[in-house]
Amino acid sequence: MKYALVLGILLISTTSALANNVQDSEHAKKSLEIYRTIVGIPTVAGKGNVPKMAAYLADEFKQVGFREDDTQIIPSGETASLIVRYPTNGLSQKKPILLLGHMDVVSALAKDWERPPFELTQDDKNFYGRGSIDNKYGIAMLSSTFIRLKKQGFVPNRALYLVFSGDEETGMVTTRMLANERPELATAEFALNSDAGGGSLDANGNALTYKVQAAEKTYVSFELTLRNKGGHSSRPRPDNAIYELSTALLKIRDYHFPVRWTDMTRNFFRITGKQLGGELGGVMLAFAENPTDKQASDRLELESSYVGTTRTTCVTTMLQAGHAENALPQSATATVNCRIFPGVTVAEVKQSLQTVVDNDEIEFVTLGTPIESPVSELREDVMSAIAKAVHVRYPNLDIIPYMESGGTDGMHFRKAGIPTWAISSAFMDPNEMFAHGLNERLPIKAFYDGLDHWSIIIKELAGK
Numbered sequence: 001m002k003y004a005l006v007l008g009i010l011l012i013s014t015t016s017a018l019a020n021n022v023q024d025s026e027h028a029k030k031s032l033e034i035y036r037t038i039v040g041i042p043t044v045a046g047k048g049n050v051p052k053m054a055a056y057l058a059d060e061f062k063q064v065g066f067r068e069d070d071t072q073i074i075p076s077g078e079t080a081s082l083i084v085r086y087p088t089n090g091l092s093q094k095k096p097i098l099l100l101g102h103m104d105v106v107s108a109l110a111k112d113w114e115r116p117p118f119e120l121t122q123d124d125k126n127f128y129g130r131g132s133i134d135n136k137y138g139i140a141m142l143s144s145t146f147i148r149l150k151k152q153g154f155v156p157n158r159a160l161y162l163v164f165s166g167d168e169e170t171g172m173v174t175t176r177m178l179a180n181e182r183p184e185l186a187t188a189e190f191a192l193n194s195d196a197g198g199g200s201l202d203a204n205g206n207a208l209t210y211k212v213q214a215a216e217k218t219y220v221s222f223e224l225t226l227r228n229k230g231g232h233s234s235r236p237r238p239d240n241a242i243y244e245l246s247t248a249l250l251k252i253r254d255y256h257f258p259v260r261w262t263d264m265t266r267n268f269f270r271i272t273g274k275q276l277g278g279e280l281g282g283v284m285l286a287f288a289e290n291p292t293d294k295q296a297s298d299r300l301e302l303e304s305s306y307v308g309t310t311r312t313t314c315v316t317t318m319l320q321a322g323h324a325e326n327a328l329p330q331s332a333t334a335t336v337n338c339r340i341f342p343g344v345t346v347a348e349v350k351q352s353l354q355t356v357v358d359n360d361e362i363e364f365v366t367l368g369t370p371i372e373s374p375v376s377e378l379r380e381d382v383m384s385a386i387a388k389a390v391h392v393r394y395p396n397l398d399i400i401p402y403m404e405s406g407g408t409d410g411m412h413f414r415k416a417g418i419p420t421w422a423i424s425s426a427f428m429d430p431n432e433m434f435a436h437g438l439n440e441r442l443p444i445k446a447f448y449d450g451l452d453h454w455s456i457i458i459k460e461l462a463g464k
């Protein structure tokens, strides 16, 4: 017992000595200073604070030698975008690389948090604060990497651009502008996004996989409405808006969209199946081998974590009907939310649903402006740069491309023809992920371990 205790103390003192070294580096200190400062600026929608954050960052870049015209703050209503150009020596003749992040955060009600949300706090395990993972961590890492490289005298052989949007969590107006209206960004070869992807750890801190977000499903909601002349509830009739809409919804429940896959889907299940093992792992391997294996795809459909990986899904999420308890309903409306597999259009899904419900009296309205974006096919050079950065930390770790259910800036860039992969530098336990939620956090270890991630990738892709 005593021996173990002594050994324990020795171990602790060795790790903390190591940790101190990392934390004492100029780059670590600068990264933390930027992280702390920007978490302290409440960049929630409607507060008008994003331009302040952009101005603070722009000033940091100027202090290390970026020229006045290398940084541009582009105002947009109460928010803003920031573009920072890292000038190139032009030696490679290669097209620019974009590095993406968003400066805004989801709102946070201070009274519900255990700690002040707009202040970077910490205990012995985590940093806390709104944006500590989504996405001020990414902004801090990308910004401090540019500052570090500039101080080192690094000159990329192709142009690099930091592209920070200002309303990713709400309207994505700045994202649309950045992806579609900036000629200097439109020539990019590809974009790397700090706002998704990254490593997964188990509860003991062992690395499981590193994931690269290479596609996003299209998010769309339809409103289905059935109208009726109504009447007195003492005189019921067979035609009834609620019953008829309910019948339609049950048909949607029972409808299965066709199985879809890409090389990425098969690769995902090949690696995940091998890791997971057991019956479900075996099913994944069978699907990877032969995606037309109906038994395998039917089995995967029963798993809520994987159903969306192999097909389009639609589910009823809201209902509104009737106006008085003693009246026949004059209308009934349901909201059906769909996550569409890349390559399938919103119009096709709407048509499928209309065919399934088989009732011409139901009005279909598409809500919002859905963004259909393609899969970004993997590239050898990008994957090997990512592998280099990941394997420095975790040798031989599996790197898996995946498709997200939708919602990052990446989809606008993919739609604009710029392949985009999201590759966060963070490794964390998915059960500790509280992005958008209460007491959002980032493991302190993830912060310090990730400090070299972006430098390694940039030097691989733009340094030789």
Ligand SMILES: [Zn+2]
Pocket: 102, 134, 135, 168, 195
């Ligand atoms: Zn985000």
